[in-house]
Amino acid sequence: MRRHMILLLAGVAGFSVAVVAGIAGAKTFTLQMAKNAKVTNQAGTTKHEAIAVTGLGRAVYELTGDRPGHPECKASNQCFMFWPPVKVKSARGLTKAPGIKGKLGVWHRHGFIQLTLGGHPLYRYSGDSSRATAVGEGIKTFGGTWHVFVEGPASSGSGGTTTTTGTTTGTTTGTTTTTCAYPPYC
Secondary structure (H helix, E strand, C coil): CHHHHHHHHHHHHHHHHHHHHHHHHHCCEEEEEEEEEEEEECCCCEEEEEEEECCCCCECEEECCCECCECCCCHHHCHHHHCCECEECCCCCEEECCCCCCCEEEEEECCEEEEEECCEECECCCCCCCCCEEEEECCEECCEEEEECECCCCCCCCCCCEECCCCCCCCCCCCCCCCCCCCCCC
């Protein structure tokens, strides 16, 4: 009988520890770095950089001009369809990897909590098809320009070493035109 009681108590204690660890784990969020991630801008130039990613390895973006006091990206203008907010359960337990500049925070939006970095609301891009890949760099839509967060002194924007595929000869002059990715939302 005593042996059964000890086993029962050990089982209950183990279960309790697992529950507490699960609850603590569910309330934490770490913004991570993906080294040598593939970042492609709208001109088709590819760079390999260290970028901020979610726990699932998805690139993290900001929209210029988008602030909690002045949101450009909203569910009402269909922005969330293309640029889902990075959501967290709470402001507690937020951490970031070394190399990510800026202070983590949260923005209590209509029914959810969105992660911010340096006061900028963070988003993912629905067009990123794989982990540690960012193809939304430089898209102009929803009232601003989208930039992936890169490691280094500047908190955002792509600024690493350019790797261009192919051969170019001759001299090019003129203006680069960026088209809207999501008419009529530009």
